[in-house]
Each structure stands twice: as structure tokens, then as C-alpha cells.
Amino acid sequence: MIGNLQNRLSAMMREIGLVHFRQLISSSDHLPYLTRHRAEAVATRVRMVAAAFSILTLAWIVLDRLVLPWPSWAWLAGLRLIAAIVFVGLSIAAHRGITLRRAFGLMSVMLALPLSLFLAAQVLFSGIALTGAAAIDSKLYAALPIIIVAGLGVFPLTVAEGLVFAMPVILAATLAPIMAGGGDWLDQLSTLWVLGLILCVYLLESMIQLHYMINLLRRASHDPLTGTFTRNSGNEIVETQFRLACRQNAPFAVAFVDLDNFKSVNDAHGHEAGDWVLKNAVANLGRLLRNSDVIIRWGGEEFVILLGNATLEGQRIAMQRIVAEWLGTRPGGGVITASIGLAERIADEAQDWPELIELADSRMYQAKVSGKARCVMGGDEVILPPDMHPIPVDERPEAAAR
Secondary structure, three states: OHHHHHHHHHHHHHHHHHHHHHHHHOOOOOOHHHHHHHHHHHHHHHHHHHHHHHHHHHHHHHHHHHHOOOOHHHHHHHHHHHHHHHHHHHHHHOOOOOOHHHHHHHHHHHHHHHHHHHHHHHHHHOOOOOOHHHHHHHHHHHOHHHHHHHHHHHOOOOHHHHHHHHHHHHHHHHHHHHHOOOOOHHHHHHHHHHHHHHHHHHHHHHHHHHHHHHHHHHHHHEOOOOOOEOHHHHHHHHHHHHHHHHHHOOOEEEEEEEEOOHHHHHHHHOHHHHHHHHHHHHHHHHHHOOOOOEEEEEEOOEEEEEEEOOOHHHHHHHHHHHHHHOOOEOOOOOEOOEEEEEEEOOOOOOOOHHHHHHHHHHHHHHHHHOOOOEEEOHHHOEEOOOOOOOOOOOOOHHHHOO
């Protein structure tokens, strides 16, 4: 079994690569859109599991009443009624204002309920000789930690998160019976071994779920041609980063990039050449920018770059680097240049992110009509390349259009 898990884990690492594998281990590299979707997924599963458990918890009272002695079944019935009410409350609360922290909080409460029943049963059954159906019922209570750990596999968790949720359950399952006087170390070692195997399976299941979610979101949120974020997913990222910058009173700049004379490439060389130019331009942008900067394909040959926590001097350096090296070569020779407009939240006193995007777009148009192959920043500052490269344009007048 362990060998099979190792083989599946190795196959997964080869498939997704080291960078994406880190996303399965820890959430530190997760982007906001992934965090939001994970929060919704966890909340949805909490609602479903809590609703089902509220019914099962009440149904178990009947079994306890039939097979357990008084007052053990009565104490457990009271705890089960409380747990059922809390389960119903969880299924309702998981609909409102979900963040990942809130979803994890609801999930923690949900897991604590069956664990509390397990601990209560260990105390109530200690010192009582149970036989027949009552002994079977007590074994079902003893299996609750195994059910809890196995059930964690339905949630898209990282390995670090999975261990945080599972280890308290495993610790309680190991120590509680001994502390209650109803078990010995040998029995608990076998229980711990079973829980360890289930933990490995559960962590693998969670990683597979998370890997599947990341792939789906990547396909939905990334442009298939260039690999950049799409405009829809980009809107969410801009909004999140803008709000974060406002909360931290940090700089946040947006650069609007429009490739110059792109239509002439399609007209003269075909759409495949145009696709090649777009991919080449994005590859060069990624090389010239910081790893933390975000590139969004806004539409056609237009791109938006998010420069978080970049000072005015840092913004200027980034733009100077782009206009100095530009974005590759065109199919017919010459350089892929762009008209760029840049706006910054604090300096431009932008009240919201659409205003910031609109201002950057306006400055990009200013760069376009004033000669192309340049960047217009705030205060009418213009960044020109050290040596203006010739821009090949077809003889037809429409080829010089934006």
C-alpha cells in the first residue's frame, strides 16, 4: 500500500512540476482567485456533510437507546441532540460571507463534534463491561476518529492544512482510551498504525482534489495562447490587489500595454504569425518584469501589467527596461514595440481600480498618438527608448491603425 502511494505521488510530481507541487504542500504561493474558490469548495462540502451528519447523529440515538444501559445512552442522546443542532447551524452559516479562514473555522467546529462524541463515549464506557450489541455500538464510537480522518479527504486541502486538521484527531484517538482506562498501549499502537495509513491516503486524496481544482481554474482563468490571465480573472486580481494596497497604504501601479502595428503582422504574415508575436511579446515581458508582477491579456494585442509595491523609481526602472529591450522581433524584421500608459494609485489619487485602469489606458492612447514606441507616465513624463527602432508598417494606411 505504501509503495503504491509513493508511486502515485512520484507520478503526480512528474506531471505537475516542482512549482505546482509546492502549491499542494503549502498555500503560501496561492493566488487570490484560487483561495476564493477553495473557500467556496470547503464551505459547500461543510454544508453537505453537516446536513447529512445532523440526520445521522439523531438516528444513532435510537441505536444507543436499544443497546446501551441507562444512564450512558441518555448522556449520549443529550450530546447528540446538541451536536445535531450545531450541525444544522453549520449548514446555514456556511452560506454567508465565506472566506477561507471562515470556511476553515466552520470545518473545525464540524470535525470537533464527532470527536467530542468519541471522547464522551470513552469516558462513559470506561469500567463498564459491554457485551453483544452494546459492545458493537462501543466499537462504532471507537471508530469515529478513523471516520473523521478518512472524511477529510473530501476537502481540497494542502498537505500542511491537512496535517493541522488531522493530527489533533490522531492524538486524541491514541491517548483518550488510555487516559480513560479503557485501553492499553498495544491496542493503541495498532490503532495509530491504521490511522497513519488512512492519513497518507487522505493527504493524497486532498492533493489530487487540489491539483484538479488548480488545473480547472488555470484553464478557466488563463489565456490558452499566451498563458497570461484572462480579462475576467484579471479583474478579480486587480480588485484584490488594489484593496490590499489601500489597506496597507502601499503603492500600486498599472501599466496598459498595446503592441504597435499588430494588425500589419496579421495582414502581411497571417494569424499564425500574429499568435507567435503575442506569445513572444508575453515571454519577453515576463523576462523583463519581477516574478511578483502580474500580466493580464486585456483583449487582442492589449495587456495590463500589475506592479504591486513598486515605488515611483521602481515603476520607472521597469518601464525603462521594457522600452530599452522591447518585446522580441517581428516576422518581417524589426522590433516588437508597444505604446504604454502607466498610472499609480497614490500619485494619481485613484478612488477605485477601474479608474486606475482607465487612466492607464488614456495614457497609452496618448503614447500611441504621439509617435508610439514609448511609455507615458504621470506628470506627462515620457520614457523613450535609447535608440528609436524603425517600426515596419505596410504601405496601406489601415495598417498603421491602432
